Amino acid sequence: MCVVAHPDDLEFGGAAAVARWTAQGKEVVYCMVTSGEAGIDGMHPDQCREVREAEQVESARIVGVDKVDFLRLPDGVLEYGVPLRRAICEEVRLHRPDIVLTNNFRDTWGGRNLNQADHIATGKATLDAVRDAGNRWVFHEQLVDGVEPWGGVREVWCAGSPESSYGVDITETFDKGVESLKAHSAYIEGLGWEDFDPAEFLEGMSRATGQRLGVAHAVGFEVFPMGWGS
Numbered sequence: 001m002c003v004v005a006h007p008d009d010l011e012f013g014g015a016a017a018v019a020r021w022t023a024q025g026k027e028v029v030y031c032m033v034t035s036g037e038a039g040i041d042g043m044h045p046d047q048c049r050e051v052r053e054a055e056q057v058e059s060a061r062i063v064g065v066d067k068v069d070f071l072r073l074p075d076g077v078l079e080y081g082v083p084l085r086r087a088i089c090e091e092v093r094l095h096r097p098d099i100v101l102t103n104n105f106r107d108t109w110g111g112r113n114l115n116q117a118d119h120i121a122t123g124k125a126t127l128d129a130v131r132d133a134g135n136r137w138v139f140h141e142q143l144v145d146g147v148e149p150w151g152g153v154r155e156v157w158c159a160g161s162p163e164s165s166y167g168v169d170i171t172e173t174f175d176k177g178v179e180s181l182k183a184h185s186a187y188i189e190g191l192g193w194e195d196f197d198p199a200e201f202l203e204g205m206s207r208a209t210g211q212r213l214g215v216a217h218a219v220g221f222e223v224f225p226m227g228w229g230s
């Protein structure tokens, strides 16, 4: 299960890895904490929400993901805390994943490239929510209609962390990743970055990470085992 703050967060790095996993027969679900409705300067959030949800569903489909949940918490002003943990915990209990992938929660992307507040809140809350999900007495009100605690998440992976020490070879699925980023066309257009080329952008990152892994293209993750050890 991938839990991220915004539509496009996965497509700026992790989606090619998702394409690899779905091609291997793994089931992947997406959970968007916000709908990225504050992401386009020239478009009101009411309209933007619809546009961006549709773009996210399409970009998920491209990498083999049929299920996208939208929690519709407010874009740009997410707060790390119990309400966010509760919302993500419920998703973990409903989907019962083995591995949870989330945002980089470090202050930067490396160097002085600052991370964004929603990503930090989501990444931190997801790490907590994964443990909350296994405790029957935390958010106990969620345990109705057959919903049970779920303590089966083995690892949480943070995409694009400057502390990444784990790499996934995405050489075979790099093009799928590019295609999935291109699906966010209204958003990319709204950024107003002149001559932005999704393939070139993703290639810059994936080649550098690939070099560390000894392959053409790779994406890096900071991996946290749940429980003690390793």
Ligand SMILES: [Zn+2]
Pocket (backbone or CB within 6 Å): 005, 006, 008, 009, 116, 119
């Ligand atoms: Zn984002």
